Amino acid sequence: MRKISYLFLLLPLFLLLACDNDEGTGLIIQPEKDKISVYADTVGVTSSNFFVEKISAQIDTLLLGEYYDAKFGLTKGEIIVQLAPPVDYEFPPEANNPQPDSLVLYMYYRTWFGLSNTPLEISIYELNKKTPDYSTTYYTNLDVSEFTDKSVMMGKKLITSVDQTLTDSARKRSTYVPTVRYKCTPEQTARFFNLPKEAYASEKNFCQHFKGMYITTTYGSSTVLHLSGIEMKLFYHYTYNKNGKDTVVNTSIIYPANSEVRQLNKLSHPEIETTVKLCDSVNYIKSAAGMYPRLQLPVGEMRKRIFNRIDTNKIVSINSAVLTVEAVKHSSLESALPVPDALMLIRVSQIDDFIDKNRIPGTKDTTAVLGYYNSVNGSYMFDLAYFLDKEIMTDPYNFTELENVLLVPVNVSVNSSYQIIGVKAQSKIQGVAVRSGKNSVSRMKIRFMYSGF
Incomplete structure (x- = not known):
């Protein structure tokens, strides 16, 4: 010892x-x-x-936006996303006169990178060629043209990463989550509302009726949002008779982008090799x-x-x-x-x-x-x-x-x-x-x- x-x-x-x-x-x-x-x-x-040309496109935190850096050049994040239906959902019967009210897309982000007050224009297109396959491995250099020809524009939204319409105290509340909200057109609302019953049989069936969305930016190169969640909500109402009086019920359906469907991030650095x-x-x-x-x-x-x-x-x-x-x-x-x-x-x-x-x-x-x-x-x-x-x-x-x-x-x-x-x-x-x-x-x-x- x-x-x-x-x-x-x-x-x-x-x-x-x-x-x-x-x-x-x-x-x-x-x-x-x-x-x-x-x-x-x-x-x-x-x-x-x-x-490096690519990493897996199945990323936990999706990047949306553009940022130009003097040393590394431009980085752009775009998203292809599917929505999951509430499987086996049934609307109230015709006797209750269900009627659509609105269709709203929500994109949630808790963090972002870049400038807080510069505008960023978000453009949303419907996938009209094919929907992502659940078992296929996709990479961040994926070809968007495989999924859409960008002829079906769902809408545009101009935002800043920090919502200037809210007070500082409102943004500091523990329950506050920064959110991009886009209200779809009445035509898009009616289309979702009128999807056939078989669309709700499974996620696969639903994606045959609504293939998904391509979300990109068309203006601004100073902000990238770190999206933590995406979902669509269909708001509608119906009536029923109670004690001889008509009562209006307002309700909604949530179509989340969850683990049952695909969320793919396209990331590009078009100037990195020259910058x-x-x-x-x-x-x-x-x-x-x-x-x-x-x-x-x-x-x-x-x-x-x-x-x-x-x-x-x-x-x-x-x-x-x-x-x-x-x-x-x-x-x-x-x-x-x-x-x-x-x-x-x-x-x-x-x-x-x-x-x-x-x-x-x-x-x-x-x-x-x-x-x-x-x-x-x-x-x-x-x-x-x-x-x-x-x-x-x-x-x-x-x-x-x-x-x-x-x-x-x-x-x-x-x-x-x-x-x-x-x-x-x-x-x-x-x-x-x-x-x-x-x-x-x-x-x-x-x-x-x-x-x-």
């Missing part, structure tokens, strides 16, 4: 000495027949920019989709350095390995985009599975690593020790291996105990420039410590 205690007392000193030189230092722990060699080293990382000024010293991160840094982790070079110091017949352990990615501060005149809170390092070969199925590699494939933004030092740090500890010994004589990975901005969900319960590609507008592997001020690098015995 005493020997073990002494070892733990000396370890902080060993670590301090080992880490003092980036180019690699070491320390030998005796006895001679059972040496433990501890070393520290640093390797640079090769990086480049990777333009972003590429240079060797920085890489760019832009969501939703947009740009991700592509890195080559020098696993082979790390093996070479390790086995130049430690015999291959010894047990090698990677005690720590940290990839540091430093953000570059930008002027508010260059970009107003918020910095991504979290990035996920994932193999290039696995990005499609992550986008298509939201599949995150499990413990057998440990290259999915989260790094969180530290606002104090302006950097992300990724703990690669577990991955490298497995990877180094898989092919100890391969000194040329490069592991190709991407840094993907993500949204991390946690439960009440702060345990991670979900990771998805970030769908909100965020962006940052980071120092590349060629940056002369502070390059992208991995600091690692290893031991052999």
Whole structure:
């Protein structure tokens, strides 16, 4: 026990000495027949920019609007949405004389990005070609023309993200939810009211009678709404006789855009490749989709350095390995985009599975690593020790291996105990420039410590 205690007392000193030189230092722990060699080293990382065309169009928070950023160009969010009926709903009988009153579209949003008082014109079209298939995977670069030729205009609405008609106190109430309301025409109201009974047999049947809507913006490039819900309400009334008197009953039907039907987000960055000024010293991160840094982790070079110091017949352990990615501060005149809170390092070969199925590699494939933004030092740090500890010994004589990975901005969900319960590609507008592997001020690098015995 005493020997073990002494070892733990000396370890902080060993670590301090080992880490003092980036180019690699070491320390030998005796006895001679059972040496433990501890070393520290640093390797640079090769990086480049990777333009991302798409992520999954099935997004929890739908983006609607346009925003122009001086650094990254224009981002536009548009929506294709289906509505679900109240299955098996029946209107009152003709004897009660049911009559339509109005049809109103509601779009709810709790947050938004951009300017609060600049106008945004929302245009709503009916899908008149086909409706989205429930089992098909759609992406954010979807082709709207597959679903509509935009010949059936349902209406337009000019709004600002902050409702200027309400008082500050009204907007601050806990029950207040910012909402875009569009009242449809009497003709559209009558059409919904007169849908046949079989339309209410199932969601699929309903979508054959009303395929859905394409919602876009036709004016304004300073605001993007983060929609949390969409629904249509049909208001109508009927009468019934009570004690010899006619009584009017006002009621409504809700057609929500829920999990039983599709809500798809089309996201486009039409100017990103021409607007972003590429240079060797920085890489760019832009969501939703947009740009991700592509890195080559020098696993082979790390093996070479390790086995130049430690015999291959010894047990090698990677005690720590940290990839540091430093953000570059930008002027508010260059970009107003918020910095991504979290990035996920994932193999290039696995990005499609992550986008298509939201599949995150499990413990057998440990290259999915989260790094969180530290606002104090302006950097992300990724703990690669577990991955490298497995990877180094898989092919100890391969000194040329490069592991190709991407840094993907993500949204991390946690439960009440702060345990991670979900990771998805970030769908909100965020962006940052980071120092590349060629940056002369502070390059992208991995600091690692290893031991052999």
